[in-house]
Every structure is written in structure tokens, then in C-alpha cells.
Amino acid sequence: MRPLVLLAVLLLGNMTALAESILITNATLLERGASVDTYDILIADGVIEQVTQGLAGAAVDIAIDAEGRPVTSAFFAGITALGLNEIGMVYDTVDSRLQDLYTGLIHPEFDVRDAFNPYSSAIPVTRVEGFGYTLLAAAPGDRPLSGQGSLVRLDGGFSSFEGKPVMFVNVDGAAGNKLGGSRGASWMLLNAIFDELAVPNKDLKLMTPQGKTALAEAKKRGVFIFRAHRASDIVRALTFAAEQNIQAVISGGQEAWMIRQQLAAAGVPVVINALDNLPGSFDALGARLDNAALLHEAGVTVLFTSGETHNARKVRQVAGNSVAYGLPYDAAIAAMTTLPARLFGGEERTLASGSRADLVIWSGDPLDVSSAADTVIIGGQIDNMQSRQTYLMQRYLPEEPDKARAYITPR
Amino acid sequence: MHIAFRFFATLTLFAIPAALADVFPSTYAPVPAPPVLFQNATVLTGDGSRLDNTNLYIRDGRIEWIGEGSAAPDATVVNAKGKWITPGLIDVHSHLGVYPSPGVAAHSDGNEATAPVTAEVWAEHSVWPQDPGFTRALAGGVTAMQILPGSANLFGGRGVTLKNVPSVSYQGMKFPGAPHGLKMACGENPKRVYGNRNQAPSTRMGNVAAYRSAWIKAQRYLDDWDRYEQATVEGASKSGEDATSMASALLTTTPPKRDLELETLAGALRGDILVHMHCYRADEMLTILDMAKEFGYRVGTFHHGVEAYKIAEQLADEGVCGALWADWWGFKIEAYDGIQENIALVDRPEGGCAIVHSDSDEGIQRLNQEAAKAMLRGNRAGLDIPPERAIRWITSNAAKSLGIDDQTGTLKPGLMADVVVWNQNPFSVYAKALQVYVDGSLTYEQGNPDLNPQSDFELGQLMGVAQ
Numbered sequence: 001m002r003p004l005v006l007l008a009v010l011l012l013g014n015m016t017a018l019a020e021s022i023l024i025t026n027a028t029l030l031e032r033g034a035s036v037d038t039y040d041i042l043i044a045d046g047v048i049e050q051v052t053q054g055l056a057g058a059a060v061d062i063a064i065d066a067e068g069r070p071v072t073s074a075f076f077a078g079i080t081a082l083g084l085n086e087i088g089m090v091y092d093t094v095d096s097r098l099q100d101l102y103t104g105l106i107h108p109e110f111d112v113r114d115a116f117n118p119y120s121s122a123i124p125v126t127r128v129e130g131f132g133y134t135l136l137a138a139a140p141g142d143r144p145l146s147g148q149g150s151l152v153r154l155d156g157g158f159s160s161f162e163g164k165p166v167m168f169v170n171v172d173g174a175a176g177n178k179l180g181g182s183r184g185a186s187w188m189l190l191n192a193i194f195d196e197l198a199v200p201n202k203d204l205k206l207m208t209p210q211g212k213t214a215l216a217e218a219k220k221r222g223v224f225i226f227r228a229h230r231a232s233d234i235v236r237a238l239t240f241a242a243e244q245n246i247q248a249v250i251s252g253g254q255e256a257w258m259i260r261q262q263l264a265a266a267g268v269p270v271v272i273n274a275l276d277n278l279p280g281s282f283d284a285l286g287a288r289l290d291n292a293a294l295l296h297e298a299g300v301t302v303l304f305t306s307g308e309t310h311n312a313r314k315v316r317q318v319a320g321n322s323v324a325y326g327l328p329y330d331a332a333i334a335a336m337t338t339l340p341a342r343l344f345g346g347e348e349r350t351l352a353s354g355s356r357a358d359l360v361i362w363s364g365d366p367l368d369v370s371s372a373a374d375t376v377i378i379g380g381q382i383d384n385m386q387s388r389q390t391y392l393m394q395r396y397l398p399e400e401p402d403k404a405r406a407y408i409t410p411r
Numbered sequence: 412m413h414i415a416f417r418f419f420a421t422l423t424l425f426a427i428p429a430a431l432a433d434v435f436p437s438t439y440a441p442v443p444a445p446p447v448l449f450q451n452a453t454v455l456t457g458d459g460s461r462l463d464n465t466n467l468y469i470r471d472g473r474i475e476w477i478g479e480g481s482a483a484p485d486a487t488v489v490n491a492k493g494k495w496i497t498p499g500l501i502d503v504h505s506h507l508g509v510y511p512s513p514g515v516a517a518h519s520d521g522n523e524a525t526a527p528v529t530a531e532v533w534a535e536h537s538v539w540p541q542d543p544g545f546t547r548a549l550a551g552g553v554t555a556m557q558i559l560p561g562s563a564n565l566f567g568g569r570g571v572t573l574k575n576v577p578s579v580s581y582q583g584m585k586f587p588g589a590p591h592g593l594k595m596a597c598g599e600n601p602k603r604v605y606g607n608r609n610q611a612p613s614t615r616m617g618n619v620a621a622y623r624s625a626w627i628k629a630q631r632y633l634d635d636w637d638r639y640e641q642a643t644v645e646g647a648s649k650s651g652e653d654a655t656s657m658a659s660a661l662l663t664t665t666p667p668k669r670d671l672e673l674e675t676l677a678g679a680l681r682g683d684i685l686v687h688m689h690c691y692r693a694d695e696m697l698t699i700l701d702m703a704k705e706f707g708y709r710v711g712t713f714h715h716g717v718e719a720y721k722i723a724e725q726l727a728d729e730g731v732c733g734a735l736w737a738d739w740w741g742f743k744i745e746a747y748d749g750i751q752e753n754i755a756l757v758d759r760p761e762g763g764c765a766i767v768h769s770d771s772d773e774g775i776q777r778l779n780q781e782a783a784k785a786m787l788r789g790n791r792a793g794l795d796i797p798p799e800r801a802i803r804w805i806t807s808n809a810a811k812s813l814g815i816d817d818q819t820g821t822l823k824p825g826l827m828a829d830v831v832v833w834n835q836n837p838f839s840v841y842a843k844a845l846q847v848y849v850d851g852s853l854t855y856e857q858g859n860p861d862l863n864p865q866s867d868f869e870l871g872q873l874m875g876v877a878q
Binding site for chain 1: 513515739747839841843868869
């Protein structure tokens with residue numbers, strides 16, 4: 001039981017709670033491209049020990065025959081507020097954004113990891129769909145810089161954070177308009193706070209000393225995600241990133257395809273929702289379904305997000321649609337597994353010996369809406385594939401239950 | 412039964428003249444098109460059948476035959492080997508045009524959120540026909556949809572069913588003969604919108620009290636018109652007999668004053684207008700069904716119904732459809748108990764009427780994928796749902812909910828030739844509509860620039876760089 005595992009981890013520090021060995025045989029490894037060969041995967045102590053052929057029959061605690069089904073690293077759930085947002089409109093359960101704070105300052109030190117709740121019901125709901133990690137975001141508030149987050153594993157740990165500090169910056173038209181009537185206001189203030197990095201603490205006007213430290217740290221070793229759709233805003237972000245010498249990523253990016261050569265030259269990745277094909281605002285008049293394909297073809301790294309938290313699992317469908325509109329399959333699989341971890345400095349997520357044993361056996365093509373996760377293994381533990389939703393389903397599945405449904409308690 | 416009598420009597424003898432008059436009439440006329448013979452397709456008929464390696468013939472805007480039959484020598488032949496054919500998809504819950512793209516405030520015309528009862532407004536009067544969302548939905552195989560007002564109000568107003576054809580007016584899209592819908596809303600939205608203004612309703616009990624008060628007014632309105640109709644019929648035969656009857660004839664032959672709000676509600680009580688009820692929680696849906704019995708009307712469809720799976724049997728018994736999402740949940744507490752098996756469980760009982768709806772300009776483009784997700788969850792829960800069953804959720808069941816199932820939603824001879832040709836089994840992320848026919852006219856074709864309609868709004872955008 002997961003709570004017990006957690007308790008054990010808490011009590012015993014870094015001691016591995018369970019040292020199970022697991023052997024998965026006859027797995028189709030999607031990250032190895034179009035190979036028709038199947039492989040066997042040996043897992044011990046939470047780590048992938050071997051990925052090879054001919055391991056069938058090895059002495060292990062648990063053996064699973066994948067029967068040719070696809071196996072991948074556990075998927076990346078996109079940029080979400082998982083663990084920060086239990087119910088969208090129950091606002092005291094939502095901790096993802098900084099808004100109406102009395103200071104009037106910009107707070108790069110605002111860190112959503114301080115608010116993270118691994119017991120949110122949305123985490124198992126997402127995990128059982130084959131997702132192992134997400135990028136926790138500081139959602140757009142009323143400042144040009146929303147704060148910071150990082151990767152987090154969906155393993156139920158209180159501090160399962162990984163990788164670099166990630167700063168969230170909003171430079172789209174809506175953000176600028178709220179800020180001061182113009183998207184120019186976003187750049188004015190961003191320039192001002194970066195200038196304050198060189199100002200003595202006592203002279204800071206826009207940040208606290210803690211904010212200055214956080215911003216300096218992110219500049220040195222973090223990633224800045226600029227939320228922008230319009231081509232001109234993205235170009236402005238590229239200029240800013242070059243001037244400030246920071247690692248930049250674009251999120252949203254509905255018009256990114258229009259400036260894909262510049263993005264490629266700058267080596268700046270783009271996180272998109274590949275389902276965005278409508279001019280939802282005047283920032284996105286160029287939205288189109290083959291955005292991902294065009295970016296990839298130009299050499300831009302593409303990642304995916306669904307824009308959802310509760311339904312973060314939808315990002316599989318997002319990736320699948322990008323393949324339907326021209327993105328090479330392997331690129332989509334990489335975008336769902338290894339690339340986000342590398343980009344944001346997390347642990348390696350490939351099916352290779354020495355990697356974290358976060359992996360999924362799928363019923364079929366994991367990018368198709370006609371398949372689902374059959375088995376999820378996180379940190380070498382086989383998930384029980386249950387969530388609040390599977391329990392509700394089991395309670396209401398019997399047509400003529402022999403007792404009142406309130407007494408049907410799935411375990 | 413009083414109710415049955417009222418229904419019969421009002422429908423056949425006494426009707427409100429103004430409500431019967433066809434105002435803002437449809438000007439839609441099918442585009443004349445040559446007959447088309449589709450050969451060797453896998454056909455999902457929309458009413459539960461799958462026919463492999465089958466021919467389909469459409470002519471004069473109608474399905475002529477399926478299987479065997481003769482075709483005109485000049486018929487266009489479509490080799491559909493390896494392709495799948497379904498009826499045109501139907502979305503019973505869309506806000507295209509009333510919350511169009513781009514989402515600017517000046518075009519956000521979907522909620523008349525100025526009073527909790529605004530049965531007098533009609534969504535069609537807010538529809539911006541240049542919403543690019545219509546063309547995107549067409550590319551997704553959607554040939555008809557209901558545009559609804561939002562859910563801020565208890566009675567949000569009338570919904571309109573449109574054919575998904577490019578037009579400069581909604582009249583040019585209006586589905587001929589389709590009944591209006593009445594949008595109503597349960598739960599959080601109305602009580603939040605008005606409660607936040609220190610105005611009724613601020614609670615769920617306030618919601619119900621306000622619905623009932625409105626229905627009571629509507630009943631009286633209907634009675635007044637019935638009495639008037641009765642009096643004019645009887646008065647004609649009796650007039651002039653004596654002074655008393657002359658006076659009473661004068662009194663009763665003065666028609667009641669028309670009231671737009673009550674006209675809509677009376678139309679719903681009479682069954683001319685179909686009730687579409689936004690409602691998430693199972694207990695609230697049961698409250699609404701009791702209220703419908705109190706006032707003698709039918710709830711046609713519960714929309715969103717995130718907890719519909721908890722009362723699937725009752726919904727089937729009452730003949731009420733559930734228009735549902737495949738996987739939305741958690742965005743508010745009345746959506747907290749959402750499960751991915753909801754649609755499959757509502758579909759399960761005998762007489763169950765499950766519908767996949769979008770409520771989204773993204774979802775309406777991919778109703779096939781939404782249905783695929785729901786089908787997968789049903790099958791993984793041990794229900795046996797083949798494609799020919801699941802397709803009903805986005806075709807014939809949706810048509811039934813909108814009262815147009817005698818016109819479209821099924822590939823039956825005589826029905827509108829609303830047809831989609833898919834590159835493969837549509838229940839996949841890789842499925843694409845290759846061709847979409849509306850009333851037999853090829854309205855969209857993938858990859859054919861001559862058959863990819865574009866709204867006026869999108870024309871000539873992004874021309875900054877010298878061409």
C-alpha cells in the first residue's frame with residue numbers, strides 16, 4: 001500500500017522500501033524505433049538493471065510477459081498544476097498562482113513546490129494512465145514573472161522534485177494587457193528586474209533580496225519558460241534570452257512554426273498543445289495542426305502539454321494528433337519520455353540499464369486513443385492501477401449489487 | 412391523464428399562433444450535387460450496424476440505398492475500399508458562433524447573465540457565422556450541431572440546430588424543421604453568478620424554487636392562451652346570442668399579451684421545444700426529473716452529467732439522454748466524481764441514450780476521438796462495445812436528442828445524405844475525415860484547397876511579409 005511505503009520512506013530515510021526484482025519479457029521498445037524485435041527488461045532495487053534478450057526464466061520476484069506489447073519510460077504529463085490544484089473552482093485547494101499579493105513586487109522566489117501535495121486525487125488518476133512525471137508550473141498570475149517550479153515525479157513522495165529551477169514568464173498579449181495595457185510592459189519590467197541583479201540589496205525596488213537570489217540562481221542554472229503565442233512575442237523572447245544569456249523555452253507557441261528557423265538557430269525548444277488549431281486570440285492567428293511537424297523538421301525540439309491538470313492524461317492524445325499531422329513517431333515518443341527530463345535537468349528516462357525504473361506496459365500504441373496503460377511501474381514498484389476514479393467505477397459497475405453501493409468499497 | 416390530454420389538446424387544436432409562426436426562418440437550401448456511389452466501404456450505419464465491403468448510393472441530397480441497387484450512369488464513383496463511412500457527426504452541445512474564435516469580449520455572446528431566467532433569448536441571435544470553428548468542426552466530420560446559450564442562468568434561452576455549412580447568416584445554416592432547444596442549468600453556475608451579486612438564486616434550493624416559479628407562470632400563460640383559443644372557437648358560434656355572452660366573448664377574445672420568456676417556457680411544456688438541462692450531480696438530475704413530472708414536461712437530455720453513471724438505469728427508464736464528456740472532471744466540485752466509463756455505463760441499460768458532446772471548439776473537431784476514449788474505457792471495464800455501437804453516441808443518439816432523427820444521424824434510405832468518408836476506422840487518433848457530404852453535397856475534402864472553406868475572418872491574415 002502506497003501510504004505505508006511513504007511512511008517507510010519517511011522513517012528510514014533513503015533506504016529502499018522494497019527491493020523487488022521484476023522481469024518484463026517480450027517487450028516492444030518504442031524508443032528503439034521500428035524494430036520488430038522484442039526485449040526483456042530486468043528491474044531491481046528501483047533501477048533498470050538490464051535491457052536485452054533471452055532473460056526469460058531468470059529468478060525474479062515478479063515476472064510479467066508483455067506478449068509483444070509496447071513498453072516505454074513512464075510518460076511526461078506536460079506542464080501542469082498536479083498536486084497544486086485539487087478542484088479548479090474550490091480556490092482554497094488551488095495553489096498554483098500568485099495573485100493580488102499585497103507587496104506589489106515581483107517574486108521570482110515564489111515556489112510552487114512549497115505548496116505541492118502528493119496526496120492530490122489527480123495524481124493517481126494521472127499515474128494510472130501511464131504518466132510518471134510532470135513539470136510543476138507557477139501559473140500565470142498578475143505579474144510578468146509568475147514564480148518557479150520544477151519537475152516532480154508522480155510517485156507520491158513529498159519531495160519528489162527533480163532537476164533545475166524553472167521560472168515561468170508570461171509575455172503574451174493577455175498578460176501585458178493586464179499588467180499595464182501593453183505587452184511592452186512585460187518586457188519593461190523583465191528588463192528592470194534583470195537589471196536589479198546588479199543592484200545592492202538595499203536599493204532593490206522591484207524584488208526582495210530573496211527574489212534577487214532566486215532569479216540569479218535561475219539565470220545561472222535554471223530554465224525560463226516564456227509563455228507566448230504570437231511570432232513577434234516569441235522573437236522578442238529569443239532576443240531577451242540572448243541578451244540575458246539564459247536558457248529559454250517557449251510554451252504555447254501557436255505561431256512558433258512561422259519563425260522555426262530562428263528557434264532552431266537559437267536552440268530554443270517549444271512546448272505546444274498540438275490540438276491548438278484555432279485563432280483563439282489575435283496572438284494565435286497562425287495556429288495550425290502541423291505546428292509540431294514543421295518545428296521538428298526545422299530542427300526545433302518539440303514537447304507537449306495539454307493545458308490541463310485534472311485531465312493531464314490527455315497529453316497522449318495531443319502527441320498522437322501531432323503524429324497524425326506529420327511529426328515523426330519517434331520524435332513524439334521522445335517528447336513524451338526522455339526529452340523533458342533532459343531539458344529540465346531531471347533523471348535520465350530511457351529504457352537502459354542504470355535508468356530509473358519508471359516504465360509502462362501499454363495495451364497498444366500509447367499515442368492512440370484506442371490504447372491505455374496496462375501496467376505502470378514507478379521507482380521499481382508495480383502500481384496497483386487504482387485511483388479515486390477506478391474506485392468510483394468499481395462501485396457503480398455492478399448492475400444489481402447485493403448491497404447498497406455505499407458499502408461497496410474497492411480495495 | 413391531464414398531462415397527456417394537455418399535450419394532445421394543445422398540439423392539435425390550440426396552439427399559440429406566434430410560437431407556430433416560423434420567425435427568423437431557415438434560408439438553408441442544399442447545394443445541388445450529382446449522385447455519388449461509394450464502393451466497398453466499411454459502413455457504420457449509425458443505428459448499430461456495421462456493413463463490411465458495402466456500397467452506398469446518394470442522390471438528390473438523400474440516401475438512396477445501401478448495399479445493392481442501381482446507380483445513375485453519370486454518378487460520381489468513390490472507391491472507398493479500406494475506408495470507413497459513417498453518418499455526419501452531430502454535436503448536441505456547442506457554443507460555436509456565440510463564443511467564437513478569436514475569443515474577444517465583444518463577440519462573447521453566449522450568456523445573457525443579467526437575470527437568472529432569460530428564456531426569452533435565442534442563441535441564434537448571437538451566432539457569428541464567421542467563427543472559424545465551424546470550418547474546423549466540418550473538417551472533423553461534423554455536419555450538424557446545436558448551438559446553446561451558456562449555463563449562467565437557470566433558463567438560458569433557446570438553442571438552435573444548425574447545418575454545418577458556410578453561410579453569411581445563421582438563417583443560412585438553420586436546420587430546416589429542427590425544433591428549438593431550451594437550455595436550462597442546474598447547480599453551481601447559476602447560484603454562483605447570482606449569489607455573488609446577493610441575488611437569488613444563491614443556493615441549489617433557490618435554483619429549484621426559481622425554476623418552479625417560472626413554470627407556474629408558464630402554466631398560467633399556457634392556460635390563458637388555451638382559454639382564449641377555446642373562447643374564439645366557441646365565441647364564433649355563439650356570438651350575438653345575448654348581451655352577456657357578447658360581453659364575455661369580447662373579454663375572452665382579446666388575446667393574452669405575448670411574452671417572449673413565457674412563450675419559450677410554454678413551448679417546452681407543450682413539447683414543441685426540447686429541454687436540454689446542464690446538470691452534473693446525480694441527485695440534482697433526479698430532482699429535475701421530479702420537477703418535470705410536477706409540471707408535465709419532458710427533460711430531453713441532461714448535458715455534462717458527470718455523475719450520470721450513478722443513475723444510468725433511471726435515465727434509461729425515463730428515456731432521457733445523457734450528453735457527456737469522455738474524460739473531463741475536477742474543474743469544479745460538481746465535476747469531482749467524473750469517471751471515464753460514464754458514457755459506456757449510461758449506454759449500458761436497455762433504452763440507454765448516451766451521447767458524446769463537446770462543449771468545446773477543440774472537442775467538436777474530434778468527436779470521433781472522444782468517442783474512442785469512451786469506447787475503450789467501456790471495453791476495459793468488461794462491457795462489449797464495438798464501433799458500430801459507439802458511433803451511435805455521435806450520430807443517431809445525438810440526432811434523437813435534437814429531434815432530427817427522422818432526418819439525419821443514420822444512413823437509412825430517405826434520410827439526408829450527411830456522410831463522412833474516413834481514411835480508416837474513425838475510433839483512432841490517426842483517423843481523418845477525407846470527405847464530408849452535407850445533404851449530398853461535398854462540402855469538405857481533405858487536401859483539396861477548393862473544398863476547404865475559410866471564414867471571412869481568416870482571409871488575408873498574417874500577410875506581413877511581402878508575398
